[in-house]
Amino acid sequence: MATFDTTKQEFKDNYKLLIGSVVPRPIAVVSTINEDGTSNIAPFSFFTVVSANPMIIGFTPMIRSSDGEQKDTLKNILRQKEFVVNFVTKHNYEKVNLCSTELPHGESEFDFAKLTELDSEVVTPKRMKESPIHFECKFRDSLSYGDVPGTGTFVTGEVVRVHVEDELLDEGRIDQDKYAPIGRGAGNDWIVCDHRVQIERLMKAQIQK
Numbered sequence: 001m002a003t004f005d006t007t008k009q010e011f012k013d014n015y016k017l018l019i020g021s022v023v024p025r026p027i028a029v030v031s032t033i034n035e036d037g038t039s040n041i042a043p044f045s046f047f048t049v050v051s052a053n054p055m056i057i058g059f060t061p062m063i064r065s066s067d068g069e070q071k072d073t074l075k076n077i078l079r080q081k082e083f084v085v086n087f088v089t090k091h092n093y094e095k096v097n098l099c100s101t102e103l104p105h106g107e108s109e110f111d112f113a114k115l116t117e118l119d120s121e122v123v124t125p126k127r128m129k130e131s132p133i134h135f136e137c138k139f140r141d142s143l144s145y146g147d148v149p150g151t152g153t154f155v156t157g158e159v160v161r162v163h164v165e166d167e168l169l170d171e172g173r174i175d176q177d178k179y180a181p182i183g184r185g186a187g188n189d190w191i192v193c194d195h196r197v198q199i200e201r202l203m204k205a206q207i208q209k
């Protein structure tokens, strides 16, 4: 078995081990408001659920390798304190990939990726119409692990509104076949989550019942 001393090797080599091991990763497509009031949107696969009560999610923008700067998403959230998480499906992932392009400041990824902006109910950042689920979030806290390329800042947000397409809903649950979610794999892999197996847990009533 190969062993890697992650404290001694380049971050790019650690990155390959991370993204090849932690799969599939859910993807948050995060929309925020730029300083000039325009919309910004970008995908983040370092994304997870943090708390159900209160309802909190978290994701990690890393310091950009190309210029050593914080990503616009992080700057916008730290300034404006709100964001929307949109989700990736079989029907929108190609457009989501396009919106990860680093565009010159002021150019909208919504326009570039031909994504449609929808007003939110309680936050200023827009929802992405092509996503069947939207989480409107208020910034809770952030934890930065440094300021060199590849360093993450974990950002959490409280989900204050959830919007779900009617046709996906079945008595408060989300129909996974209709949803057709996609996760992130290693390299340029996207993983279609359309093969599920079911197994009962050996315990009494749980919230998933």
Ligand SMILES: Cc1cc2nc3c(=O)[nH]c(=O)nc-3n(C[C@H](O)[C@H](O)[C@H](O)COP(=O)(O)O)c2cc1C
Residues within 6 Å of the ligand: 027, 040, 041, 042, 043, 044, 045, 046, 047, 060, 061, 062, 063, 070, 071, 072, 073, 074, 096, 097, 099, 100, 101, 102, 103, 184
């Ligand atoms: C599927 C996918 C997942 C990504 N996940 C992350 C991530 O977790 N963290 C990160 O810093 N960048 C991630 N990126 C790259 C960002 O989306 C990209 O740097 C984007 O331009 C950032 O935009 P911003 O500067 O407007 O925030 C990902 C890209 C793709 C296509």
